[in-house]
Amino acid sequence: MSDEQAPELAARAAALLNDAESAVAGATDRDALAAVRARLVGKRGAVKDLQRAISALPKEARRAAGQSVNVVARQVQALIDARREALEAAAGDGPLDPTFDPTWPGAVSPRGSLHPVTLILDEIRAIFTRLGFDEVSGPEIEDAWHNFDALNIPAGHPARERSDQFYVEGDRLIRSQTSTVQIRVMETNEPPLRVFAPGRVYRPETVDATHLYAFHQVEGLMVGEDVTFVDLKGCLLTFVQSLFGPDVEIRFRPSYFPFTEVSAELDVRRADGEWMEVLGCGMVHPDVLTGVGYDAERYTGFAFGVGLERLAMRRWQLGDIRLLEENDVRFLSQFG
Numbered sequence: 343m344s345d346e347q348a349p350e351l352a353a354r355a356a357a358l359l360n361d362a363e364s365a366v367a368g369a370t371d372r373d374a375l376a377a378v379r380a381r382l383v384g385k386r387g388a389v390k391d392l393q394r395a396i397s398a399l400p401k402e403a404r405r406a407a408g409q410s411v412n413v414v415a416r417q418v419q420a421l422i423d424a425r426r427e428a429l430e431a432a433a434g435d436g437p438l439d440p441t442f443d444p445t446w447p448g449a450v451s452p453r454g455s456l457h458p459v460t461l462i463l464d465e466i467r468a469i470f471t472r473l474g475f476d477e478v479s480g481p482e483i484e485d486a487w488h489n490f491d492a493l494n495i496p497a498g499h500p501a502r503e504r505s506d507q508f509y510v511e512g513d514r515l516i517r518s519q520t521s522t523v524q525i526r527v528m529e530t531n532e533p534p535l536r537v538f539a540p541g542r543v544y545r546p547e548t549v550d551a552t553h554l555y556a557f558h559q560v561e562g563l564m565v566g567e568d569v570t571f572v573d574l575k576g577c578l579l580t581f582v583q584s585l586f587g588p589d590v591e592i593r594f595r596p597s598y599f600p601f602t603e604v605s606a607e608l609d610v611r612r613a614d615g616e617w618m619e620v621l622g623c624g625m626v627h628p629d630v631l632t633g634v635g636y637d638a639e640r641y642t643g644f645a646f647g648v649g650l651e652r653l654a655m656r657r658w659q660l661g662d663i664r665l666l667e668e669n670d671v672r673f674l675s676q677f678g
């Protein structure tokens with residue numbers, strides 16, 4: 343096209359603008375506009391053709407021609423943009439689907455409820471957080487060190503029998519108590535410390551009205567200088583009264599755990615008058631403190647492990663612990 347003339351190019355540009363005005367106005371939906379856009383300003387579109395033609399002009403004419411083609415190019419693009427906005431706005435405010443009735447009531451989906459054990463745990467969290475305890479956790483699959491040795495339960499102890507634990511592989515087992523977390527915390531932190539650790543524990547128990555083979559505990563541990571049994575009793579009294587009200591009847595019974603000295607169990611009175619054990623506790627055994635590298639002359643501590651299902655039974659007067667793991671919706675939907 344070496345014979346291209348500047349006036350001719352200007353005329354083509356004017357014609358293109360004309361054509362664009364009617365083509366854009368005639369595009370009545372997005373797809374039509376996209377086609378028009380490709381034809382006018384696309385890679386092989388009319389505007390590109392004009393721009394290419396400029397290079398065939400005599401040198402002196404190129405600048406002026408280039409400017410006028412650019413002006414047209416911008417105008418065409420502006421036409422397309424305006425049309426697109428108009429089409430989008432129209433789509434938004436378009437006539438409603440005649441079958442759509444906005445006065446129909448909303449479809450309310452059924453709402454779940456929280457499991458009683460979750461409700462109890464939430465309360466326990468709030469109570470111990472208020473008492474200055476931090477929440478921690480540990481693994482469910484444990485080694486013999488954390489489940490036994492570090493808790494003063496030596497090899498050969500009857501509690502370690504293969505039939506009394508859920509062993510997974512070798513000496514690994516799914517933990518039978520959250521006391522494992524005490525050890526993990528003390529191994530990695532220096533006193534003073536105050537922690538509570540909720541978690542699931544497993545024991546090959548025969549299931550009956552007060553026993554499950556998998557249940558929940560919250561472990562508590564406080565270590566520092568001058569921590570005494572009085573602190574333990576005060577803390578647990580506050581805990582039980584916060585949960586069950588100030589009139590709850592409780593009793594501390596002397597007991598035995600390898601990892602505490604002295605040891606006790608705490609019972610609460612049920613509505614039927616029976617005492618029910620809800621937690622074990624005691625002063626952390628000096629051998630346990632020494633075992634994690636603490637100075638047992640300087641530090642003392644108390645610990646406790648409480649069963650959540652038992653607390654839920656007392657709270658809602660449940661006669662059978664199995665209600666808490668059957669997941670019968672008629673039972674569960676009665677809770678918050």
Ligand code: DAH
Nearest residue numbers: 519521622623624645646647
């Ligand atoms: N780990 C004991 C159990 O599962 C409960 C327990 C007793 C936890 C005394 C403690 C404790 O921290 O000091 O039966």
